[in-house]
Amino acid sequence: MRISISGTYSAGKTSTAIALSYLTGIPRSPAKTIREIMPDAVPGKALTEVTPAEYIQLAVRRHVGRAVNEALLGDSFIADGSSLQEWTYAAARVQYGMDPGAFVDGPPPAKTAEMAFFEDVTAQLGHAFKQHVKESFDGFVHLRNEFKLSADGHRPMNEQFRTACDDMLLEALDELEIPYHVIEGTTAERLEKIVAVFDLPTIRTIDEAIALAAEDYSKIDWRLEKERTQSVAAAAASAAA
Structure with a gap:
């Protein structure tokens, strides 16, 4: 069965997907984070600094990575999110601006010609991404926004933006008629409920799965995009010396 663990920023997608994979023995389809992609895509920039055109590149890169991993795993995997994430995060920026965290206490920026074009391109990407998701998944688990936004310097600190993304994800699943x-x-x-609703097999206890997932999660590189770019540049300089 092909299952996506869905949700918005700080919903717990990654930790839940890792733990569920350990619990069931079903392989996990990972997705590179935007902060991992940025040093190659837009070196030297933070996410808050990217242009609409650059954001489209980031969304396409992440979608392609997801699609490749999903195809390699065939008809049985647990995905950390889906390409709907890339579409919703772009589409919500049409309303809240390229830096949603900058407009928490005031009105969002006026829509420019550049943002109007970004809106049109995002809609077309959404059409393609939705088709891919419809063909690639048998079911979704959508995690509610139960946790506070993680103030890690990367995620947009705007609860309205996160709620808008969450609403769009659920509306898309309804539109695509994907069971969720x-x-x-x-x-x-969460793990107990997911196993029950999908009637999934288990190969270890929930506590064991959570412990293994916590170990994996602790090893994830959460450095910000600019830190990564600096590390790459330093490594290149050292190699050239």
Whole structure:
């Protein structure tokens, strides 16, 4: 079965997907984070600094990475999100601006000609991404926004933006008529519910799966995009010396 663990920023997608994979033995289809992609795509920039055109490049790169990983795993995998994420995060920026965190206490910026074109391109990408998701998944788990936004210097600190993305994700699943279950609770409660609703096999206890997932999660490189670019530049300079 091909299952996506869906949700917006700080919903717990990655930790839940890792733990569910350990619990069931079903392989996980990972997705590079935007902060991992940025040093190659837009070196030297933070996410808050990218232009609409650059954001489209980031979305396409991440979608392609997802599609490749999903295809390699065939008809049984657990995905950390889906390409709907790339579409919603772009589409919501049409309303909240390229830096959604900058407009928490005031009105969003006026729509420029550049943003109007960005809106048109995003709509077309959404058409393609939705088709891909419809063909690539048998079911979705949508995680409620139960946790506070992580102030990590990367994620947009705008709860309205996150809610808008969440609403768009659910509306897209309804539009595509993909079966989904909205899940909430602790990690253990989430895993128990997901296994039950999809009748998934288990190969270890929930506690064991959570412990293994926590170990993997602790090894994830969460450095910001500019830190990564500096590291790449330093490594290149050292190699050339």
